[in-house]
Amino acid sequence: xxxxxDPVQSDPAQRDPTQPDPVQTDPTHQDPVQSDPAxxxxxxRVLGTSVALRFEGGLTPAHAETLRRAWSRCVETDDGAAxxxxxxxxxxxPPGGPFRATLASGRGTRIVEARTFGHFxxxxxxxxxxxxxxxxxxxxxxxxxxALADPASGRAVALVGRSGMGKTTATRALAGRLGYVxxxxxxxxxSGVIAPYPKPLSIITGDAAVPKSQVGPDELGLRPAPAQAxxxxxxxxDRNSEASRPRVTPLGHAEAIIALAPQTSxxxxxxxxxxxxxxxxxxxxxxxxxxxxxxxxxxELVEGLLERGPIVARWAPAGSDSGxxTDDGAAxPGARLHRARVVDAVEIFADDDHGTELVALVGASVVRLSGVxxxxxxxxxxxxxxxxxxxxxxxxxxLPADYEARLREAVTELERHSLxxxxxxxx
Numbered sequence: 001x002x003x004x005x006d007p008v009q010s011d012p013a014q015r016d017p018t019q020p021d022p023v024q025t026d027p028t029h030q031d032p033v034q035s036d037p038a039x040x041x042x043x044x045r046v047l048g049t050s051v052a053l054r055f056e057g058g059l060t061p062a063h064a065e066t067l068r069r070a071w072s073r074c075v076e077t078d079d080g081a082a083x084x085x086x087x088x089x090x091x092x093x094p095p096g097g098p099f100r101a102t103l104a105s106g107r108g109t110r111i112v113e114a115r116t117f118g119h120f121x122x123x124x125x126x127x128x129x130x131x132x133x134x135x136x137x138x139x140x141x142x143x144x145x146x147a148l149a150d151p152a153s154g155r156a157v158a159l160v161g162r163s164g165m166g167k168t169t170a171t172r173a174l175a176g177r178l179g180y181v182x183x184x185x186x187x188x189x190x191s192g193v194i195a196p197y198p199k200p201l202s203i204i205t206g207d208a209a210v211p212k213s214q215v216g217p218d219e220l221g222l223r224p225a226p227a228q229a230x231x232x233x234x235x236x237x238d239r240n241s242e243a244s245r246p247r248v249t250p251l252g253h254a255e256a257i258i259a260l261a262p263q264t265s266x267x268x269x270x271x272x273x274x275x276x277x278x279x280x281x282x283x284x285x286x287x288x289x290x291x292x293x294x295x296x297x298x299x300e301l302v303e304g305l306l307e308r309g310p311i312v313a314r315w316a317p318a319g320s321d322s323g324x325x326t327d328d329g330a331a332x333p334g335a336r337l338h339r340a341r342v343v344d345a346v347e348i349f350a351d352d353d354h355g356t357e358l359v360a361l362v363g364a365s366v367v368r369l370s371g372v373x374x375x376x377x378x379x380x381x382x383x384x385x386x387x388x389x390x391x392x393x394x395x396x397x398x399l400p401a402d403y404e405a406r407l408r409e410a411v412t413e414l415e416r417h418s419l420x421x422x423x424x425x426x427x
Contacts, residue, residue, distance in 0.1 A: 141273070143263055238290060379396065
Protein backbone atom coordinates (compact mmCIF):
# COMPACT_ATOMS: atom_id res chain seq x y z
CA UNK A 1 0.00 0.00 0.00
CA UNK A 2 1.64 3.26 -1.08
CA UNK A 3 0.57 6.85 -1.48
CA UNK A 4 1.48 9.12 -4.36
CA UNK A 5 2.12 12.45 -2.68
CA ASP A 6 3.00 15.69 -4.37
CA PRO A 7 6.41 17.00 -3.23
CA VAL A 8 6.40 20.03 -0.97
CA GLN A 9 7.42 22.92 -3.16
CA SER A 10 8.57 25.34 -0.43
CA ASP A 11 12.00 25.20 1.13
CA PRO A 12 11.79 22.78 4.10
CA ALA A 13 14.41 24.85 5.88
CA GLN A 14 12.03 27.81 5.88
CA ARG A 15 8.85 26.12 7.23
CA ASP A 16 7.50 23.01 8.90
CA PRO A 17 6.41 20.65 6.06
CA THR A 18 3.62 19.24 8.23
CA GLN A 19 1.96 22.68 8.32
CA PRO A 20 -0.62 23.44 5.60
CA ASP A 21 0.62 25.61 2.74
CA PRO A 22 -0.07 29.33 3.22
CA VAL A 23 -3.04 30.67 1.27
CA GLN A 24 -3.60 34.14 -0.14
CA THR A 25 -6.88 35.75 0.91
CA ASP A 26 -8.72 38.86 -0.18
CA PRO A 27 -8.75 41.17 2.87
CA THR A 28 -12.19 42.45 1.87
CA HIS A 29 -13.64 38.94 1.90
CA GLN A 30 -14.31 37.05 5.12
CA ASP A 31 -13.14 33.50 4.47
CA PRO A 32 -15.38 31.03 6.35
CA VAL A 33 -12.37 28.75 6.89
CA GLN A 34 -10.69 31.54 8.86
CA SER A 35 -13.80 32.98 10.55
CA ASP A 36 -15.24 29.76 12.01
CA PRO A 37 -13.04 27.82 14.47
CA ALA A 38 -14.60 24.53 13.35
CA UNK A 39 -13.03 25.04 9.92
CA UNK A 40 -9.53 25.80 11.18
CA UNK A 41 -6.77 23.37 10.11
CA UNK A 42 -6.85 20.04 11.92
CA UNK A 43 -3.53 18.59 13.09
CA UNK A 44 -3.47 14.82 13.65
CA ARG A 45 -0.95 12.45 15.21
CA VAL A 46 -1.01 9.32 13.05
CA LEU A 47 1.31 6.29 13.40
CA GLY A 48 3.89 8.44 15.16
CA THR A 49 3.93 11.22 12.55
CA SER A 50 2.03 14.47 12.00
CA VAL A 51 -0.61 15.03 9.33
CA ALA A 52 -2.41 18.36 8.85
CA LEU A 53 -5.78 18.91 7.16
CA ARG A 54 -7.03 22.22 5.80
CA PHE A 55 -10.74 22.17 4.99
CA GLU A 56 -11.70 23.99 1.83
CA GLY A 57 -14.58 23.88 -0.66
CA GLY A 58 -17.99 22.45 0.16
CA LEU A 59 -17.57 21.96 3.89
CA THR A 60 -19.84 23.73 6.34
CA PRO A 61 -18.90 24.18 10.01
CA ALA A 62 -21.25 21.27 10.81
CA HIS A 63 -19.41 19.00 8.35
CA ALA A 64 -16.03 19.99 9.79
CA GLU A 65 -17.29 19.41 13.34
CA THR A 66 -18.40 15.91 12.38
CA LEU A 67 -14.89 15.17 11.11
CA ARG A 68 -13.34 16.59 14.27
CA ARG A 69 -15.48 14.30 16.42
CA ALA A 70 -14.57 11.30 14.29
CA TRP A 71 -10.85 12.10 14.61
CA SER A 72 -10.97 13.34 18.21
CA ARG A 73 -8.50 10.77 19.60
CA CYS A 74 -5.91 11.59 16.94
CA VAL A 75 -5.98 15.38 17.33
CA GLU A 76 -2.72 17.03 18.33
CA THR A 77 -3.35 19.74 20.92
CA ASP A 78 -0.88 21.99 22.67
CA ASP A 79 -2.99 22.55 25.74
CA GLY A 80 -4.88 19.27 25.98
CA ALA A 81 -8.19 21.05 25.32
CA ALA A 82 -11.31 18.91 25.11
CA UNK A 83 -12.92 18.13 21.76
CA UNK A 84 -15.59 20.64 20.62
CA UNK A 85 -19.14 19.99 21.69
CA UNK A 86 -21.44 18.02 19.39
CA UNK A 87 -23.30 20.07 16.77
CA UNK A 88 -26.12 19.27 14.39
CA UNK A 89 -25.40 16.29 12.11
CA UNK A 90 -24.94 17.38 8.45
CA UNK A 91 -26.71 15.67 5.59
CA UNK A 92 -24.57 13.34 3.48
CA UNK A 93 -25.69 14.94 0.25
CA PRO A 94 -23.66 17.50 -1.74
CA PRO A 95 -25.20 20.85 -0.69
CA GLY A 96 -22.14 22.78 -1.80
CA GLY A 97 -19.95 20.09 -3.33
CA PRO A 98 -17.43 19.15 -4.30
CA PHE A 99 -15.98 18.70 -0.83
CA ARG A 100 -12.30 19.44 -0.69
CA ALA A 101 -9.36 19.49 1.72
CA THR A 102 -5.58 19.76 1.50
CA LEU A 103 -3.57 17.15 3.37
CA ALA A 104 0.02 17.91 4.36
CA SER A 105 2.58 15.55 5.86
CA GLY A 106 6.34 15.37 6.11
CA ARG A 107 6.41 13.79 2.64
CA GLY A 108 4.34 16.40 0.78
CA THR A 109 0.78 17.55 0.13
CA ARG A 110 -2.22 16.22 -1.73
CA ILE A 111 -5.79 17.22 -2.43
CA VAL A 112 -8.73 15.11 -1.24
CA GLU A 113 -11.93 15.81 -3.13
CA ALA A 114 -15.32 14.11 -3.50
CA ARG A 115 -18.87 14.94 -4.59
CA THR A 116 -20.64 13.86 -1.39
CA PHE A 117 -19.69 14.26 2.24
CA GLY A 118 -19.88 10.50 2.83
CA HIS A 119 -17.38 9.75 0.06
CA PHE A 120 -15.22 12.68 1.16
CA UNK A 121 -14.99 11.45 4.76
CA UNK A 122 -14.08 7.93 3.61
CA UNK A 123 -11.50 9.19 1.11
CA UNK A 124 -10.01 11.45 3.77
CA UNK A 125 -9.48 8.47 6.10
CA UNK A 126 -7.69 6.56 3.33
CA UNK A 127 -5.55 9.57 2.42
CA UNK A 128 -4.48 10.20 6.02
CA UNK A 129 -3.56 6.54 6.46
CA UNK A 130 -1.55 6.38 3.24
CA UNK A 131 0.29 9.61 4.02
CA UNK A 132 1.33 8.28 7.43
CA UNK A 133 2.38 4.92 6.00
CA UNK A 134 4.56 6.65 3.43
CA UNK A 135 6.11 8.83 6.14
CA UNK A 136 6.93 5.83 8.38
CA UNK A 137 8.02 3.42 5.62
CA UNK A 138 11.19 1.64 6.69
CA UNK A 139 10.98 2.94 10.27
CA UNK A 140 8.17 0.78 11.67
CA UNK A 141 6.80 -2.68 10.93
CA UNK A 142 3.32 -1.91 9.62
CA UNK A 143 0.61 -4.57 9.60
CA UNK A 144 -2.85 -4.34 8.04
CA UNK A 145 -4.50 -5.04 11.36
CA UNK A 146 -6.48 -3.71 14.25
CA ALA A 147 -4.99 -3.54 17.74
CA LEU A 148 -6.32 -3.47 21.28
CA ALA A 149 -4.41 -3.28 24.56
CA ASP A 150 -4.96 -4.30 28.14
CA PRO A 151 -5.57 -1.06 30.07
CA ALA A 152 -3.50 -2.19 33.06
CA SER A 153 -0.45 -3.84 31.46
CA GLY A 154 -0.37 -2.19 28.04
CA ARG A 155 0.07 -5.62 26.41
CA ALA A 156 -1.56 -5.45 22.99
CA VAL A 157 -2.91 -7.87 20.40
CA ALA A 158 -2.77 -7.29 16.64
CA LEU A 159 -5.71 -8.79 14.73
CA VAL A 160 -4.41 -9.31 11.21
CA GLY A 161 -6.57 -10.04 8.21
CA ARG A 162 -7.45 -9.00 4.71
CA SER A 163 -10.43 -6.73 4.08
CA GLY A 164 -13.71 -8.46 4.86
CA MET A 165 -12.24 -10.77 7.49
CA GLY A 166 -14.04 -8.95 10.30
CA LYS A 167 -11.33 -6.79 11.90
CA THR A 168 -13.61 -3.83 12.62
CA THR A 169 -16.38 -6.02 14.01
CA ALA A 170 -13.86 -7.88 16.15
CA THR A 171 -12.43 -4.58 17.36
CA ARG A 172 -15.85 -3.39 18.53
CA ALA A 173 -16.46 -6.69 20.30
CA LEU A 174 -13.14 -6.47 22.16
CA ALA A 175 -13.04 -2.75 22.91
CA GLY A 176 -15.45 -3.00 25.82
CA ARG A 177 -12.71 -4.74 27.84
CA LEU A 178 -9.53 -3.76 26.00
CA GLY A 179 -8.38 -0.30 24.96
CA TYR A 180 -8.76 0.70 21.32
CA VAL A 181 -5.39 1.35 19.61
CA UNK A 182 -6.38 1.21 15.92
CA UNK A 183 -8.47 -0.74 13.43
CA UNK A 184 -6.47 -0.07 10.26
CA UNK A 185 -2.67 -0.12 10.49
CA UNK A 186 -0.58 -1.39 13.40
CA UNK A 187 2.81 0.35 13.31
CA UNK A 188 5.28 -1.47 15.56
CA UNK A 189 8.45 0.40 16.50
CA UNK A 190 11.75 -1.52 16.78
CA SER A 191 11.21 -1.44 20.56
CA GLY A 192 7.92 -3.34 20.21
CA VAL A 193 5.83 -0.31 21.18
CA ILE A 194 2.85 0.37 18.91
CA ALA A 195 2.47 3.90 17.50
CA PRO A 196 -1.20 4.66 18.23
CA TYR A 197 -3.72 5.42 15.49
CA PRO A 198 -7.20 5.60 17.09
CA LYS A 199 -8.85 6.62 13.83
CA PRO A 200 -12.56 6.63 13.08
CA LEU A 201 -13.90 3.17 12.31
CA SER A 202 -15.29 2.48 8.83
CA ILE A 203 -18.75 1.00 9.38
CA ILE A 204 -21.54 -0.03 7.03
CA THR A 205 -24.69 1.86 7.95
CA GLY A 206 -28.02 1.62 6.19
CA ASP A 207 -28.48 -0.21 2.92
CA ALA A 208 -25.43 1.14 1.08
CA ALA A 209 -22.10 -0.60 1.64
CA VAL A 210 -20.18 2.23 -0.05
CA PRO A 211 -19.13 4.62 1.25
CA LYS A 212 -18.74 3.28 4.77
CA SER A 213 -19.53 5.75 7.54
CA GLN A 214 -16.56 7.13 9.47
CA VAL A 215 -17.52 6.89 13.13
CA GLY A 216 -15.22 8.00 15.93
CA PRO A 217 -14.28 5.64 18.78
CA ASP A 218 -15.81 8.01 21.34
CA GLU A 219 -19.17 7.88 19.58
CA LEU A 220 -19.01 4.07 19.61
CA GLY A 221 -18.05 3.94 23.28
CA LEU A 222 -14.74 2.16 22.69
CA ARG A 223 -12.45 2.02 25.69
CA PRO A 224 -9.38 4.28 25.43
CA ALA A 225 -5.98 2.65 25.03
CA PRO A 226 -3.31 2.91 27.74
CA ALA A 227 -0.65 5.58 27.35
CA GLN A 228 1.74 3.02 25.86
CA ALA A 229 0.83 -0.25 24.13
CA UNK A 230 3.38 -2.97 23.41
CA UNK A 231 2.76 -5.80 20.95
CA UNK A 232 2.26 -9.05 22.88
CA UNK A 233 0.15 -11.23 20.55
CA UNK A 234 -0.30 -11.64 16.79
CA UNK A 235 -3.58 -13.20 15.65
CA UNK A 236 -4.54 -14.02 12.08
CA UNK A 237 -8.32 -13.83 11.85
CA ASP A 238 -10.13 -16.59 9.99
CA ARG A 239 -13.85 -15.87 10.08
CA ASN A 240 -15.75 -18.93 8.92
CA SER A 241 -19.56 -19.07 8.90
CA GLU A 242 -19.39 -22.87 9.10
CA ALA A 243 -17.10 -23.08 12.15
CA SER A 244 -18.85 -25.09 14.85
CA ARG A 245 -16.71 -23.58 17.60
CA PRO A 246 -13.78 -21.17 17.80
CA ARG A 247 -10.35 -22.74 17.34
CA VAL A 248 -6.86 -21.42 18.10
CA THR A 249 -4.08 -22.85 15.91
CA PRO A 250 -0.41 -22.04 16.68
CA LEU A 251 1.63 -21.16 13.60
CA GLY A 252 5.30 -21.74 12.94
CA HIS A 253 7.28 -18.68 11.94
CA ALA A 254 7.54 -19.74 8.28
CA GLU A 255 3.79 -20.21 7.95
CA ALA A 256 3.14 -17.00 9.86
CA ILE A 257 5.44 -14.93 7.64
CA ILE A 258 3.80 -16.29 4.49
CA ALA A 259 0.42 -15.19 5.88
CA LEU A 260 1.61 -11.86 7.31
CA ALA A 261 3.69 -10.58 4.40
CA PRO A 262 0.72 -9.72 2.13
CA GLN A 263 -0.81 -7.84 5.08
CA THR A 264 2.14 -5.50 5.57
CA SER A 265 2.94 -2.08 4.17
CA UNK A 266 6.38 -1.07 2.84
CA UNK A 267 7.92 -4.37 3.99
CA UNK A 268 10.76 -4.20 1.44
CA UNK A 269 11.83 -0.78 2.73
CA UNK A 270 12.57 -2.04 6.23
CA UNK A 271 16.04 -3.17 7.24
CA UNK A 272 16.16 -6.98 7.48
CA UNK A 273 12.36 -7.20 7.49
CA UNK A 274 12.10 -11.00 7.82
CA UNK A 275 14.48 -11.05 10.77
CA UNK A 276 12.44 -8.21 12.28
CA UNK A 277 9.23 -10.21 11.85
CA UNK A 278 10.80 -13.28 13.43
CA UNK A 279 11.95 -11.26 16.44
CA UNK A 280 8.45 -9.80 16.87
CA UNK A 281 6.92 -13.29 16.71
CA UNK A 282 9.41 -14.55 19.30
CA UNK A 283 8.42 -11.73 21.67
CA UNK A 284 4.73 -12.57 21.18
CA UNK A 285 5.07 -16.30 21.80
CA UNK A 286 4.52 -17.02 18.10
CA UNK A 287 1.54 -16.15 15.92
CA UNK A 288 -1.78 -17.98 16.05
CA UNK A 289 -4.75 -18.32 13.75
CA UNK A 290 -8.21 -18.00 15.30
CA UNK A 291 -11.00 -19.61 13.30
CA UNK A 292 -14.36 -18.31 14.50
CA UNK A 293 -17.91 -17.63 13.40
CA UNK A 294 -19.06 -14.66 15.50
CA UNK A 295 -17.06 -11.82 17.04
CA UNK A 296 -18.55 -12.38 20.51
CA UNK A 297 -16.51 -15.61 20.66
CA UNK A 298 -13.21 -13.72 20.61
CA UNK A 299 -12.75 -11.79 23.91
CA GLU A 300 -11.86 -14.68 26.22
CA LEU A 301 -9.58 -16.27 23.62
CA VAL A 302 -7.72 -13.03 22.90
CA GLU A 303 -7.30 -12.09 26.55
CA GLY A 304 -5.77 -15.50 27.20
CA LEU A 305 -3.22 -14.95 24.43
CA LEU A 306 -2.09 -11.71 26.07
CA GLU A 307 -0.88 -13.71 29.05
CA ARG A 308 1.67 -15.72 27.05
CA GLY A 309 5.37 -15.02 27.32
CA PRO A 310 8.13 -14.92 24.69
CA ILE A 311 9.68 -18.01 23.12
CA VAL A 312 13.30 -18.93 22.40
CA ALA A 313 14.46 -17.96 18.92
CA ARG A 314 14.73 -20.92 16.54
CA TRP A 315 15.86 -19.08 13.44
CA ALA A 316 18.96 -17.40 12.07
CA PRO A 317 19.55 -14.54 9.62
CA ALA A 318 20.45 -15.83 6.18
CA GLY A 319 20.65 -12.68 4.10
CA SER A 320 22.35 -12.64 0.73
CA ASP A 321 26.05 -11.90 0.63
CA SER A 322 27.42 -12.85 -2.75
CA GLY A 323 30.36 -10.48 -2.66
CA UNK A 324 32.74 -12.65 -0.63
CA UNK A 325 35.67 -14.40 -2.24
CA THR A 326 35.84 -18.19 -2.10
CA ASP A 327 38.67 -20.20 -0.63
CA ASP A 328 38.16 -23.39 -2.65
CA GLY A 329 39.21 -22.72 -6.18
CA ALA A 330 38.45 -19.06 -6.61
CA ALA A 331 40.77 -18.85 -9.57
CA UNK A 332 39.11 -21.68 -11.51
CA PRO A 333 37.39 -20.49 -14.68
CA GLY A 334 33.87 -21.63 -15.59
CA ALA A 335 30.24 -21.29 -14.61
CA ARG A 336 29.61 -20.82 -10.93
CA LEU A 337 26.50 -20.54 -8.80
CA HIS A 338 25.87 -17.36 -6.84
CA ARG A 339 23.25 -16.41 -4.33
CA ALA A 340 20.93 -13.87 -5.87
CA ARG A 341 20.56 -10.60 -4.06
CA VAL A 342 17.40 -10.69 -1.97
CA VAL A 343 15.78 -8.17 0.34
CA ASP A 344 16.23 -10.53 3.28
CA ALA A 345 16.29 -14.23 4.18
CA VAL A 346 16.01 -16.28 7.35
CA GLU A 347 16.56 -19.96 8.09
CA ILE A 348 13.97 -21.40 10.48
CA PHE A 349 14.71 -24.56 12.45
CA ALA A 350 12.08 -27.25 12.94
CA ASP A 351 10.83 -27.86 16.48
CA ASP A 352 11.99 -31.49 16.31
CA ASP A 353 15.48 -30.46 15.15
CA HIS A 354 14.92 -32.33 11.87
CA GLY A 355 15.48 -30.02 8.95
CA THR A 356 15.10 -26.31 8.37
CA GLU A 357 13.14 -23.99 6.13
CA LEU A 358 14.45 -21.08 4.10
CA VAL A 359 12.19 -18.03 3.89
CA ALA A 360 13.37 -15.28 1.55
CA LEU A 361 11.95 -11.97 0.43
CA VAL A 362 12.69 -11.71 -3.29
CA GLY A 363 11.50 -8.34 -4.53
CA ALA A 364 7.94 -8.12 -3.23
CA SER A 365 7.44 -11.89 -3.06
CA VAL A 366 8.08 -14.22 -0.11
CA VAL A 367 9.49 -17.66 -0.97
CA ARG A 368 9.41 -20.62 1.43
CA LEU A 369 11.58 -23.66 0.68
CA SER A 370 12.50 -26.80 2.60
CA GLY A 371 14.40 -30.02 1.84
CA VAL A 372 17.95 -29.50 0.64
CA UNK A 373 17.32 -25.87 -0.42
CA UNK A 374 18.36 -24.29 2.92
CA UNK A 375 21.61 -26.30 2.90
CA UNK A 376 22.37 -25.17 -0.66
CA UNK A 377 21.75 -21.55 0.34
CA UNK A 378 24.11 -21.92 3.31
CA UNK A 379 26.76 -23.60 1.17
CA UNK A 380 26.70 -20.76 -1.36
CA UNK A 381 27.72 -18.08 1.08
CA UNK A 382 30.50 -17.80 -1.48
CA UNK A 383 30.09 -18.73 -5.18
CA UNK A 384 30.86 -22.29 -6.30
CA UNK A 385 30.57 -24.63 -9.25
CA UNK A 386 28.35 -27.70 -8.88
CA UNK A 387 31.24 -29.95 -7.88
CA UNK A 388 32.39 -27.53 -5.21
CA UNK A 389 28.81 -27.17 -3.99
CA UNK A 390 28.48 -30.94 -3.60
CA UNK A 391 31.67 -31.01 -1.54
CA UNK A 392 30.40 -28.30 0.77
CA UNK A 393 27.05 -30.05 1.19
CA UNK A 394 28.78 -33.31 2.10
CA UNK A 395 30.34 -31.54 5.08
CA UNK A 396 26.89 -30.37 6.22
CA UNK A 397 24.31 -33.05 5.38
CA UNK A 398 24.35 -36.72 4.29
CA LEU A 399 24.30 -37.08 0.51
CA PRO A 400 22.41 -40.05 -1.06
CA ALA A 401 23.92 -42.13 -3.84
CA ASP A 402 21.86 -40.35 -6.49
CA TYR A 403 22.59 -36.92 -5.04
CA GLU A 404 23.76 -35.43 -8.37
CA ALA A 405 20.33 -35.56 -10.02
CA ARG A 406 18.60 -34.38 -6.86
CA LEU A 407 21.11 -31.56 -6.43
CA ARG A 408 20.52 -30.31 -9.96
CA GLU A 409 16.74 -30.44 -9.40
CA ALA A 410 17.12 -28.43 -6.20
CA VAL A 411 19.36 -25.88 -7.91
CA THR A 412 16.82 -25.52 -10.72
CA GLU A 413 14.09 -24.94 -8.14
CA LEU A 414 16.11 -22.23 -6.44
CA GLU A 415 16.81 -20.63 -9.82
CA ARG A 416 13.09 -20.69 -10.62
CA HIS A 417 12.44 -18.67 -7.47
CA SER A 418 15.21 -16.19 -8.42
CA LEU A 419 17.34 -17.21 -5.45
CA UNK A 420 20.36 -18.47 -7.43
CA UNK A 421 22.06 -17.35 -10.61
CA UNK A 422 24.96 -18.51 -12.75
CA UNK A 423 28.00 -16.42 -13.59
CA UNK A 424 30.95 -17.25 -15.80
CA UNK A 425 34.32 -16.41 -14.31
CA UNK A 426 37.72 -16.24 -16.00
CA UNK A 427 41.19 -16.54 -14.51
